[in-house]
Amino acid sequence: MNAQRSIVDFGLTDKVGLVIGTGDGMGQATVAALASAGANVACFDLERDAAAAAAKIAEQAGRNALSLTGDATRREDVAHAVDETRRVLGSIDVVVGVVGDGAKKGARLLDTDDDAWNRIVEICTKPAVYAVQSAVGPMIEQGGGGSFVFISSIGGLSGLPGQAPYSAAKAGLMSMVKTLALEYGMEGIRFNAVAPGIIHTPEIDRISTPEHLAVQTKQVPLRRMGRPDDVAKAILFLASDLGGYVTGQTLAVDGGVTGKYQMPAFWAEWEQD
Numbered sequence: 598m599n600a601q602r603s604i605v606d607f608g609l610t611d612k613v614g615l616v617i618g619t620g621d622g623m624g625q626a627t628v629a630a631l632a633s634a635g636a637n638v639a640c641f642d643l644e645r646d647a648a649a650a651a652a653k654i655a656e657q658a659g660r661n662a663l664s665l666t667g668d669a670t671r672r673e674d675v676a677h678a679v680d681e682t683r684r685v686l687g688s689i690d691v692v693v694g695v696v697g698d699g700a701k702k703g704a705r706l707l708d709t710d711d712d713a714w715n716r717i718v719e720i721c722t723k724p725a726v727y728a729v730q731s732a733v734g735p736m737i738e739q740g741g742g743g744s745f746v747f748i749s750s751i752g753g754l755s756g757l758p759g760q761a762p763y764s765a766a767k768a769g770l771m772s773m774v775k776t777l778a779l780e781y782g783m784e785g786i787r788f789n790a791v792a793p794g795i796i797h798t799p800e801i802d803r804i805s806t807p808e809h810l811a812v813q814t815k816q817v818p819l820r821r822m823g824r825p826d827d828v829a830k831a832i833l834f835l836a837s838d839l840g841g842y843v844t845g846q847t848l849a850v851d852g853g854v855t856g857k858y859q860m861p862a863f864w865a866e867w868e869q870d
């Protein structure tokens with residue numbers, strides 16, 4: 598009788614992941630999660646230090662790692678990152694797209710000019726497009742199989758005042774994974790997204806006050822902000838064999854926020870504690 602396969606076999610041992618955007622928020626946590634599950638990891642970031650720090654985390658977990666610097670909104674930089682990942686680490690099996698616009702204060706659409714629109718939509722979507730265009734071919738050459746996970750946002754599932762380009766771009770990512778799942782399912786390549794809610798990253802601390810965060814936290818059904826590793830664990834599920842029959846989906850990692858019917862009088866009673 599065959600030995601029973603453990604359900605927590607991620608299937609990532611000696612597989613190679615490329616993480617695009619490896620700063621000290623969800624990117625670094627994702628590198629740590631992939632490495633802890635057995636993957637070797639290429640860490641790509643605009644900032645040399647962010648790429649190097651994340652690569653060090655993967656090495657400390659006993660994996661091979663590669664630090665790459667470039668601009669993920671430039672096709673040639675992403676293509677180069679994919680080539681280098683394959684040359685140095687041997688293959689490309691998982692791609693995680695983290696880069697996106699931070700939760701900066703925006704403006705209503707009539708006050709959003711073309712430059713602001715293009716900048717936000719580009720940063721939220723181009724890295725994903727170029728990653729797919731660069732890595733799907735090599736995955737097929739390797740014999741098929743592979744997994745892409747993109748970080749979207751609950752701002753793409755629900756409305757977010759002052760953030761029309763961000764909402765449109767993040768909703769676009771969720772829509773894109775559905776189409777890509779259909780286009781490349783026959784090659785065994787999966788495409789999914791995660792939609793984080795309020796995640797307590799260093800960037801959130803830089804742009805918010807503790808008072809504002811306390812008010813926001815009260816509105817979360819689980820009564821806490823998410824941690825970068827909450828998102829990284831969801832990414833690990835989707836990227837690995839644990840999510841092997843999941844494709845074209847978006848998993849909200851939001852403490853229950855998007856399940857909440859916004860009826861102010863009703864919620865006021867629940868938010869008093």
Ligand SMILES: NC(=O)c1ccc[n+]([C@@H]2O[C@H](COP(=O)([O-])OP(=O)(O)OC[C@H]3O[C@@H](n4cnc5c(N)ncnc54)[C@H](O)[C@@H]3O)[C@@H](O)[C@H]2O)c1
Nearest residue numbers: 618620622623642643668669695696697698750793795796
């Ligand atoms: N923090 C939240 O509460 C929250 C909520 C929902 C969604 N998100 C999304 O999660 C993702 C990660 O957020 P975070 O706060 O952890 O990230 P972050 O902004 O801390 O890190 C992103 C990394 O990407 C790098 N980067 C930026 N532009 C780049 C480029 N052109 N090329 C290569 N690298 C580039 C940055 O240097 C940084 O290291 C983003 O897509 C964001 O929109 C965040």
